[in-house]
Amino acid sequence: MFQNSRTTVLALVRRGRLGKAAVALVIFFLLACGILAFNMKTIKIEVDNKVIPVTTIFNTVGQALANSNLEFNPEDVVDPPRNSRITKGMRVVVTRSIPIHLTVDKQTLSVRTTAKTVGEAINDLSERYGLQIKDVDEVNEPRSEDLKEQMDIKVRRSVPVVVQADGKTINTFLAPRTVAEVLKKLNIVLGAKDKVSLALNHILTANEKVKVVRVAEKVETEKSEIPYQMVTQPGDYPVGLPDKVISRGSNGIQEQTIRLTLEDGKEVDRQILEQRVVAAPINELVSRGAQTSVSRGGQTINFKKAYIMRATAYCIPGGITKTGAPVQWGVVAVDPRVIPLGSKVYVDGYGSGRALDTGGLIQGNRIDLYMDSQAAAMSWGVRYVLIYLQ
Incomplete structure (x- = not known):
């Protein structure tokens, strides 16, 4: 029990x-x-023009791709990058790389790239493999050509050369070739008379310099003026007054036919082939004042020069002039740059006077005349008169 x-x-x-x-x-x-359910995330992978949902427990994009049943290459471009942390609903875009063959320095590389064009592929592979391929290195395919699978791209190394032409200095890199081939590659077309610093069949080496001088000849017809001359004759009016045009002059025209030689656009030689007068110049005939004396009030006034001036009358009894003389009849205020102080003058309608005063407003062909009374000054007012410098 x-x-x-x-x-x-x-x-x-x-x-x-x-x-x-x-x-x-x-x-x-x-x-x-x-x-597991908490850590599981679904992301959308866009590849080959398809959107494929992938559920993963991994934390980074790279881990999720590596552990998916999809095949990817290390050269494929992933956006966001492989080291990005996964978030729910993330969209991952994969750009497939394609295989191509690149030959540089007689060595052929079989590589993959996501580049779209030959130029983009060269830049990508040059940077990735340290090839230092330059933009001017020779390529057997246009750099703008679309990239295709298994394409063979061949690169020829270039050397530095300097070409001067058309006012420009071109520092570039070209595969070794003749001067003529270099100019052709650079789209520099030679004229029949152009000069080149090196023989066209010379093969350029590193750092050699080629200079192209453009030579042009052209025949031009140039017209130029033949200046007319001024011919003067004595006039029956006071010296100093403006000239009077009797007949207008006109320039003549001559025509020259010229052969010009230009180097790089600069004239280096000219030859006159023909010259003729198309129209002869016509001289201008003017009358110039020659009188040095006039008769006024029964007396002869001799003078050096005559002026037409704006004359203003004033009356300020007891005033003192610029020269220290008292104001009185015959005192004239002038611009000393025109009529020197102390000069004797004769003013039509006023009589004899002396330049003894100046004024702030008396500039150029202007004078002030002293009157004995305000009534006389008011009667004179302002008028234009002939002034004779004696």
């Missing part, structure tokens, strides 16, 4: 332990599934 009871107890204990283990295992499984 006692033995049966003990056996029953032990069986119950064993069953309890197994039950607990089973429960723990179930809980662990549920927790693992929960954690």
Whole structure:
């Protein structure tokens, strides 16, 4: 009886332990599934013009791609980058690389690139492999050509050369070739008379310089004026007054036919082939005042020069002039740059006077005349008169 009871107890204990283990295992499984479900993310991969959803538990784009059932190459471009952390609903764009063959320095590389054109591929591979391919290095395909799978791209190294032409200095790199071929490649077309510093069949080496001088000849017809001359004759009016035109002059015209030689646009030689007068010049005839004396009030006034001036009358009794003389009849205020102070003058309608005063407003051909009364000054007012410098 006692033995049966003990056996029953032990069986119950064993069953309890197994039950607990089973429960723990179930809980662990549920927790693992929960954690896995929590960490699982779905991203959309855009590749080959398709959008493919991929569910992953990995944290970075690169890990997700590497553990997907899709095939990718290390040269493929991934956006966002492979080291980016994944977020739910992330969109990943993969640009496939294609295989091509690149030959540089007699060595052929079989590589992959995502470039779209030959030029982009050369730039990409030059940077990636340290090839230092320059833009002017020779390429067997146009750099703008679309890139195709298994395309063979061949690059010829160039050397530095200097070409001077058309006012420009071109520092460039070209594969070794003759001067004529260099000019052709640079689209420099030679004229029949152009000069080149090196022989056209000379093969250029590094840092050699080629200078092209453009030589042109042209025949031009040039017309130029033949200036007319001024011929004067004595006039019957006071010296100093403006000349009077009797007949207008006009320039003549001559025509020359000229052969010009130009080097780089600069004239280096000219030859007159023909010259003729198209129209002869006509001289201008003017009358110039010659009188040095006039008769006024029965007396002869001799003078050096005559002026037409704006004359203003004034009356300020007891005033002192610029020269210190008292104001009185015959005192004339002048611009000393025109009529020197102290000069004797004769003013038509006023009479004899002397330049003894100046004034702030008396500039150029202007004078002030002193009057003995305000009435006389008002009567004179302002008028233009002939002034004779004696």
